[in-house]
Amino acid sequence: MAPSRSCENDPQFTPGTRPGRRTVMAAGAATAALSAVGAPFLGAPSAQAAPTGPARRGPGGPPRAGTGWQRYVQAPASRTVRPVRTLAWTGDVIAPEALLEPGAGATSLRRPRPAPAPRWPEGTTAQASSTHPGNNGGDGTPRTYDASHAVDGDPDTFWNDDTEGAFPDTLTVSLPEQRRLSGITVVSNRDGVPSDFTVEAWHDGAWHLAATVADNDVVQCAVPFGAPVAASGVRITVTAVQQTSQGAYSRINEVWPEAVEAEEVPSVTLDFGKVVVGHPRILFSSASDNSPGVRVAFSETQRFLTDRSDFTRSDQAGGAGHGTDQFAVPAGGADWVDRKGFQAGDKVYADGLHGFRYLRIALDALPSDAPAAQPWGRVDIDSVSLEFSALLGTPSTYRGWFLCSDDALNRYWYGASYTNELVTDTFRRDDVDPRGAWSATLEGKPVLHDGPKRDRDPYVGDLAVSARTLYLTHDDAAAAARNVLADLAEHQRADGWIPPASINAYTLPLFDYPLWWVTCSWDYVLYTGDRAYAARYHPNLRKVLDTWCPGVTDDAGLLSKGLGGTGGYGDYAFLDRTARVTYYNVLYVQALNDAARLARLLGHADDAARWQERAARVAEAVNAHLWDEEAGAYLDSGTGPVRHAQDGNALAVVTGVADTRRAASALAHLDATTRQAYGNAFMDNDTIFEGASRRVYAFTSYPEIVARFETGQVGSALDQIRRTYGWMDRHDPGTTHWEGIGPDGSPYEDAYTSMAHGWSTGVLPALTHQLLGARPTSPGYATWEVRPHPGDIAWAQGRLPTPHGPLDVAWQNSRTAFTVTVRAPAGTRGVLALPGTGDRTTVHEGHEVLWDGHRGAHPAVRVEGGRVSVADLGAGSRTFTVVRAE
The missing domain is CATH 2.60.420.10 (Maltose phosphorylase, domain 3)
Incomplete structure (x- = not known):
């Protein structure tokens, strides 16, 4: 999990030149459909369809125990991983398929030297209807977004409006004297491409429409006028932009005084078959002698792979990468392993480690990287591979396994295991989440990150699922969970609150995660028997439950967000929930009962009795104050609009807070109000935010699936598994399990979404503990x-x-x-x-x-x-x- 980004933290992005579609209608002329053919991206990857009906018995019944499961293992066979197909190529590329066969010859990318960009005359100025406030980049360098950036000749800077989603936005360019214009070019970037806009020219004392653009999706949009005009000003009025995870902002890097069609950048896009993680490696055999640059973009899905990556850490930190990793190829070639840092002084930056399925190599360079790297010339590539960095789960390393008569369930179990292997990695300064997440106390230790792409930081709430998955597959790597739990305990605040992660120097305020630390500590001891851990951190357990929790408890004995200065605290989904919330309180019951088990293990009978008695009182208060008899389900919160959440209702059943009647009713309510083709949504209406009733979190679906198994609703549990995990299995990138699913089954935060997230692997412990039925x-x-x-x-x-x-x-x-x-x-x-x-x-x-x-x-x-x-x-x-x- 991770907090969503705001525009104030957005990095600068360099405009790309990916061809695409747009419609330009010149005023006074017939409509002209100007289109350029983009990279021939294919549709979603083919995957075996997940059966949705009854399980199928294989020929001759089940195999001999211990055989057959190995074929479902997803990890690569070795730490050197190669692409499985050439997905697409653009521009002047020779032998793109050679990249799949080391020793099959070189793939060549060639590009002529481009003409200089047209410039406005001296004295040209620009004004805008609004301008986003400036801020500092990740390196502390001040950044501004005023309109002058659109005419400064520097494509690394841009104008950004300050009215997210509110249109129209206007940008006005004023010339010192009239100039004959036959068109303009609008250069933007991927976080603010104007899709619909008009262009007016100032002449004869008035504004006159020169062109209308609709359905644009290219960052370099040539806009020819119907007829040349002598004008002293140009006004661009934006009425729509392409929506991104950054929001809906107009961003224009440059306006040029001519209509310049974008060159087709030579590029090759490779598919590694599934999400992988590690350091990309490219073997260049030779290059022209002008230091031609390559820009490498990464994405977990085809949908969000363009001329920049779906996510990079340097973007998150406002750094120098501008959405791609750069390398200047020497004339004699090079064996380049993508490591974090600059190649030449403060130029030619690469981010290092990446999590991705698709990789795009383009012969291109950032303008700011000249002369160290040039966007033209020739590069010859012998091979592309990846140095896999995470836990390599081959059949010989699995210590736990699962197999059943339903082929789809087997795929989901091993897809979950592979997802979790991708997040089981070493904590390293160079590739952890950049938002103040690096910690000397974790450096060099194995941990469970959230995801291979992001967040590369361990969050304790996620361990509630990902650690169980680890214990059931690779229990000899359990130290990865212990390292996280112990480190967070060592950073406990004086009032007993335990931070959720190292992010923001251990200060990110989440309300629910101290409770998850308690229950994850019990899980760790339950699966491993590590009594020494339990003894070492029992004082921390006491401080959470006996110092921090009482400080946020109201007169009914319920946790109440807002007390103790917690009004601004978030939770796993950064939800605006206040006061008595069912989820927080049933999680509190679980934490108290788990803590009592730990106390009994250590012989602390008084602690065990006190916490168990408090758990019973909290459970009683939840039923008294938060049960909605009319709906037959637990309220999400005792204040505000009436809604009923998956997290609170499911955990109420799992923890035993709900009796048999309430359990059946609550689960029936969730089935009736949250069911989607891609799982069960985590809210039954949209009163908390638009689209909440269509958002699916596998993280909160896991306890609902467990609740259905444990209450005898096995068919319902399997149906929910098949909908939720079947959807992810069938859709790009396939195999791995997503951080969240949004309306219509899309990644819930667009490109920012982690498509391989450890907290979404609950299908694995559910199938082992509930379907197979075995557990400690x-x-x-x-x-x-x-x-x-x-x-x-x-x-x-x-x-x-x-x-x-x-x-x-x-x-x-x-x-x-x-x-x-x-x-x-x-x-x-x-x-x-x-x-x-x-x-x-x-x-x-x-x-x-x-x-x-x-x-x-x-x-x-x-x-x-x-x-x-x-x-x-x-x-x-x-x-x-x-x-x-x-």
């Missing part, structure tokens, strides 16, 4: 439970890595029988809770009848929660069969 119940798997929820799945198998050795489970499910085999490691004990048992079923272990439909054969066999459970299972392999009467 005490620290280090000293005790465990197997409680399958098979639904329409014919069979499932899996392994959970534990400190004692693997816990293996395999079951088969049919109309007449359910058979499960559990193989447990030494030093552990567990309980098996069999599905779908009742008076008309019997339970067998071999030839022994354990349950005859009415009673158990011995005290360890009994009915609990509508299931026959077999307690006190120890090490070794045992097989049980439920026989269902016809």
Whole structure:
């Protein structure tokens, strides 16, 4: 997760020259459709369609346990990753396909020396209807956005209006004397391309329409007039711009006094097949002797790959990259590994590490990089690859696995694992989030970042999902979670508040994340058995719950945002929620109960009793003050407009705050009001912001999926998984799981959206813990439970890595029988809770009848929660069969 950016923090961007579409209608002349053909980008990548119906049993039933799952593993086979196809190329490019085959010859990009840009006469000035206030770049350099930038001859500067989304915006260019004009060129940048605008010329004492432009999407837009005019002024009136994650601002870098068509920049776009992360490497065999530059752009999706990247850290910090990574190619060639820094003094900047699927190499250079790099000449490229930096999860490294009869669910499980591998990386100064996120106490340590692209900073709330995914796949990398939890604890504030991340020097004010630190600490100890961690940070646990929480608690015993100076605090989604919020309070119940478990582990009986009693009181208060009987669901907040949120309602069920009646009602309400083709939205209406009822977060969908499994709504849980993860699996970039899904199934924050985000991998623990049914119940798997929820799945198998050795489970499910085999490691004990048992079923272990439909054969066999459970299972392999009467 990360806070959205505002215009005040926007970097400068250099205009590109990607051909595209626009319609220019010259006044007094017939409509002229001026179009240029863009890069032949393909549609969304092909992917296997996710089945939405009942699971399919493979030929001959399930494979031998431990086989077959390996083919779903997504990580590359080695740390050297190569592209899988040439997606597109533009301009003068020879042998673009050679980049896919090292040793197959060179790919050449060639470009003639461009003519100088036309200039206005001395004394030309510019004024605008509004101007955005200046600010400082990431390097502290003051920046301005006034209208004079549009006529200063420097394409690295721009005019920016100050009325986001409010049109019209006007830019007026005044000449010292009349000049004959046959047209103009409007040069903008990708964060403010004027799509609809008019051009007027001042002559004969009045403004006269010279041209109308509609549907423009190019940054260099040539606007010919119907007839030449002698004018002393030009007025551009913008009525629409291309909407971006930066907002809807008019941005014009330059206006030229001639209509100049953009040259087609030589470029090659490569597809790596899925999102990857690391340092790009390009082997240049030779180049012309004028220091030709290349600009490399990256994107996780085709939609947002243009002549600049979908996101770069230098953009975020207002640095020198201007949306691409630059390199000046020597005449003798070079083996260039993209590392952060300048190639020549303060010129030719590269950002270093990137997370992306698509890479675009263009023969081009920033004007500000001259003469160190020139936007013309010839470059010859032998190969392109990536040095993969994250956790490399090959079949031999997996310590936990999953497989079932539904091919789609298998893809989602391993897609989640791969997504999480991409965020499991080393914390490094050169590639962490730039917003004050670097920390000496984390440098060089393995951590769980939010995403490979952004945010490259560990947030503790995200660990509530991503750490579980890690423990179930690569538990030997659990130190990545511990490092984050311990570091945040070491930066605890005096009042007990724990920061969410290192961003902003550990000061980002979030209300919910101290509670997530508590529950993630319990998760870490539960899966790893690390008692030393629990003992070391128990004092921090006390300060969160007994110092900070009471300071933000109201007279009803509920957490209330606004108390204790928290009015401006955000949460995982930076929502404007105030006072009593269901989500905060049911999360508080979870944190109190988890803290009590940790306290009992350490022998702190008083702490455990106090926190457990408080959890019960908070749960009672939630039901008394935040349940909406009319809607049959929990209110999002006790103040403001009435709405009901996925986060609070789902966690109320998972934590047991909701009784059976309320749980069924709340889940029914979510199904009736939030259902989308791409998942369940996190709000049931738009009173908190426009589009909230169509936004899906896999982060908050995870507890809802768990709640549906645990309340017996297995079909509903699987349906939600298939909608949410099936959508992401089928749409570009495929495989990985998105930070958020917006209206109509689009990335919810456009290009800024992280398309591989650890907090969205909840499908993996849900399928292992709920569908397969195996999970730890005490620290280090000293005790465990197997409680399958098979639904329409014919069979499932899996392994959970534990400190004692693997816990293996395999079951088969049919109309007449359910058979499960559990193989447990030494030093552990567990309980098996069999599905779908009742008076008309019997339970067998071999030839022994354990349950005859009415009673158990011995005290360890009994009915609990509508299931026959077999307690006190120890090490070794045992097989049980439920026989269902016809």
